Amino acid sequence: xxxxxxxxxxxxxxxxxxxxxxxxxxxxxxxxxxxxxxxxxxxxxxxxxxxxxxxxxxxxxxxxxxxxxxxxxxxxxxxxxxxxxxxxxxxxxxxxxxxxxxxxxxxxxxxxxxxxxxxxxxxxxxxxxxxxxxxxxxxxxxxxxxxxxxxxxxxxxxxxxxxxxxxxxxxxxxxxxxxxxxxxxxxxxx
Numbered sequence: 001x002x003x004x005x006x007x008x009x010x011x012x013x014x015x016x017x018x019x020x021x022x023x024x025x026x027x028x029x030x031x032x033x034x035x036x037x038x039x040x041x042x043x044x045x046x047x048x049x050x051x052x053x054x055x056x057x058x059x060x061x062x063x064x065x066x067x068x069x070x071x072x073x074x075x076x077x078x079x080x081x082x083x084x085x086x087x088x089x090x091x092x093x094x095x096x097x098x099x100x101x102x103x104x105x106x107x108x109x110x111x112x113x114x115x116x117x118x119x120x121x122x123x124x125x126x127x128x129x130x131x132x133x134x135x136x137x138x139x140x141x142x143x144x145x146x147x148x149x150x151x152x153x154x155x156x157x158x159x160x161x162x163x164x165x166x167x168x169x170x171x172x173x174x175x176x177x178x179x180x181x182x183x184x185x186x187x188x189x190x
Contacts, residue, residue, distance in 0.1 A: 001101060002099040002100055002101050003099070003100070003101065003102070004073060004076075004097050004098075004099055005097060005098050005099075005100060005102075006076065006095030006096070006097055007068060007070065007071050007095070007096055007097065007098050007109075007111055007113075008066070008068070008095065008096070008113055009093065009095040010053075010055075010064075010066050010093065010094050010095060011091045011092075011093050012055045012064055012091060012092045012093070013086075013091070013092070014079065014080070014081045014083075014084075014085045014086070014087070014090040014091050014092055015057060015084055015085070015086070016055035016056060016057055016063050016064060016092050017038055017055070017057070017058055017079060017083060017092060018036055018037070018038060018055065018056045018057075018058045018063075019035075019036070019037050019038070019039055019053060019054070019055055019075075019077050019092070019094060020034055020035065020036050020037075020053065020054045020055075020056055020063075020065075020120050021034070021035055021046070021048045021050070021052065021053040021054070021075060022034055022035070022048060022049060022050040022052070022124075023035055023046065023047045023048050023049055024049060025049070027049040027050045028050060028128055028131070034120065038079070039077040039078050039079050039092075039094075040078065040079070041078055041079060041080060042078060043076050043077070043078050044076065044077060044078065045074055045075070045076050045097075046074055046075050046076075046077070047074045047075075048072075048074055048075050048096075050124075050127070051067055051068055051069055051071060051072060051096065051127075051131075051136060052065055052066065052067040052068070052123070052124070052127045053065065053066060053075050053077075053094050053096065054066070054120060054123055055092045055094065056119075056120065061119050061120070062117070062118065062119060063117065063118075063119075063120070063123075064115065064116075064117050065115070065116050065117070065118075065120070065123035065124075065127070066094075066096070066113055066114070066115050067113065067114040067115075067116075067127040067130060067131075068096035068111070068113045069111075069112065069114075069130075069131060069134050069135065069136030070098065070111040070112070070136070071096035071097055071098050071111075072098075073096075073097040073098050073099045074096075074097050075094055075095065075096060075097065076094065076095050076097055077092075077093060077094040077095075078093050079091070079092045079093065080093070096113075112134070114126075114127065114130055
């Protein structure tokens, strides 16, 4: 069975407390309807339709962002420790996720991610430029090896999971618990 895997897991200084991402229906069009949230101390799951996320400082708006062109199954996130903590054990965490089955003999899975720092508008512009040259999965599709562009860094046999229309109904729910209710992107509806 396909399981959710974090590719990659990102741990950032706890003072970067606001998680920002795009989960709208018009990815890469400049739509400014971003989600800003303070994840709780327990893992929550959320959809994303642009394949990036960032934690920012709530005072300065400056932060660290990660683009994962291969990962369209959404995000998972949590925060550990009190606000403004500088303890080394406290962090703000998020991970881009994929859905795949691990099995004996599986080829090594490799991928590229892009990390940048700055304000959200600058990060998003940079990520959009990168995607002009980097193959990536697009929400609403489930490419097969024959249909997908060839790129050794991108395993396109892995398809994203979530509900159609942005997947808002899976926020806060482990996608594996949602698996039977939410069709894969690109799956035929009955």
